[in-house]
Amino acid sequence: MSTVEAICLVGWGAIGQRVAALLRARGASARIVGIAVRDPKEVEGTMPEGAVHLASPEALAATGATLVVEAASRESVLPFARAALTAGMDFAVSSTSALVDVAVLDELVELAQRSGRKLIIPPGALGGIDALSAASRLGLDSVEHVITKPARAWLGTPAEQCCRLTELQEAEAFFEGSAAEAATAFPQNANVAATTSLAGIGMHRTRVRLVADPKAVENMHSIRACGPFGTLEIRLQNRPLATNPKSSEMTALNLVRLIENRTNALVL
Numbered sequence: 001m002s003t004v005e006a007i008c009l010v011g012w013g014a015i016g017q018r019v020a021a022l023l024r025a026r027g028a029s030a031r032i033v034g035i036a037v038r039d040p041k042e043v044e045g046t047m048p049e050g051a052v053h054l055a056s057p058e059a060l061a062a063t064g065a066t067l068v069v070e071a072a073s074r075e076s077v078l079p080f081a082r083a084a085l086t087a088g089m090d091f092a093v094s095s096t097s098a099l100v101d102v103a104v105l106d107e108l109v110e111l112a113q114r115s116g117r118k119l120i121i122p123p124g125a126l127g128g129i130d131a132l133s134a135a136s137r138l139g140l141d142s143v144e145h146v147i148t149k150p151a152r153a154w155l156g157t158p159a160e161q162c163c164r165l166t167e168l169q170e171a172e173a174f175f176e177g178s179a180a181e182a183a184t185a186f187p188q189n190a191n192v193a194a195t196t197s198l199a200g201i202g203m204h205r206t207r208v209r210l211v212a213d214p215k216a217v218e219n220m221h222s223i224r225a226c227g228p229f230g231t232l233e234i235r236l237q238n239r240p241l242a243t244n245p246k247s248s249e250m251t252a253l254n255l256v257r258l259i260e261n262r263t264n265a266l267v268l
């Protein structure tokens with residue numbers, strides 16, 4: 001028996017629209033029933049058939065969705081996750097930098113437990129999060145994550161105060177610190193650091209380096225983890241999304257995978 005998953009999206013930007021387009025093109029067993037954005041004009045003329053605009057988190061409850069997928073902003077996570085979990089829906093987080101705040105993470109996990117639903121952290125722009133999470137069950141000695149993006153992807157972030165992004169000739173590492181510091185200061189570019197931390201050894205022990213590379217055309221992620229399990233080394237060269245160079249195509253693809261796995265008999 002095949003089922004159709006009813007989904008609400010929070011955010012209708014580069015990732016949200018790409019996910020919707022991929023689900024439609026692939027004929028996935030998923031129906032987008034609601035889209036939350038602050039300004040309804042943003043969805044005018046592009047809303048998937050049968051979907052409604054949601055003006056607030058409280059509007060989720062009436063949609064009948066079983067899964068809410070956030071691809072909006074750090075600020076959107078707490079109010080929309082609260083509303084979704086309370087209404088008996090699972091909630092998938094893209095803006096994982098929101099979870100650097102332990103009070104937010106604890107509240108949402110507790111709410112998910114009480115409501116019998118799931119707070120889901122998809123791999124986002126990453127791969128290998130399954131292996132890292134598996135390895136962490138034996139304990140890990142170290143996790144390092146290097147994020148290298150084209151210089152233009154760092155425009156409009158505090159990287160502008162660390163280096164002259166538009167004049168760079170060579171790659172420049174402009175930040176080194178913990179994942180907590182990286183995700184807090186760069187919520188549009190370093191959600192992945194929070195994701196790596198949640199899967200591995202936490203926000204404070206995960207070391208992060210951020211690099212602006214004027215010659216790069218892709219968003220690169222290099223992760224190295226060591227522990228009693230052995231060593232893990234992963235390197236992704238992600239194509240950026242056409243409408244937002246800060247975000248990778250892989251993020252949308254991982255959401256499509258998550259959504260399709262909800263109804264597929266074979267889960268991969």
Ligand SMILES: NC(=O)C1=CN([C@@H]2O[C@H](COP(=O)(O)OP(=O)(O)OC[C@H]3O[C@@H](n4cnc5c(N)ncnc54)[C@H](O)[C@@H]3O)[C@@H](O)[C@H]2O)C=CC1
Nearest residue numbers: 011012013014015037071072073076095124125188191247
């Ligand atoms: N976990 C990961 O690996 C990755 C996470 N991201 C994060 O995913 C999120 C979405 O990324 P993009 O689609 O590229 O961004 P975008 O800027 O293209 O689109 C954001 C959308 O969310 C809406 N929005 C923002 N705040 C909102 C709020 N409080 N309530 C309702 N709607 C709101 C905007 O109006 C817009 O429609 C960002 O926070 C980004 O940093 C992006 C790439 C990878």
Ligand SMILES: O=C([O-])CC(=O)C(=O)O
Nearest residue numbers: 125189190191192247248
């Ligand atoms: O898409 C990426 O490569 C990573 C990203 O923006 C994030 O973690 O916020």
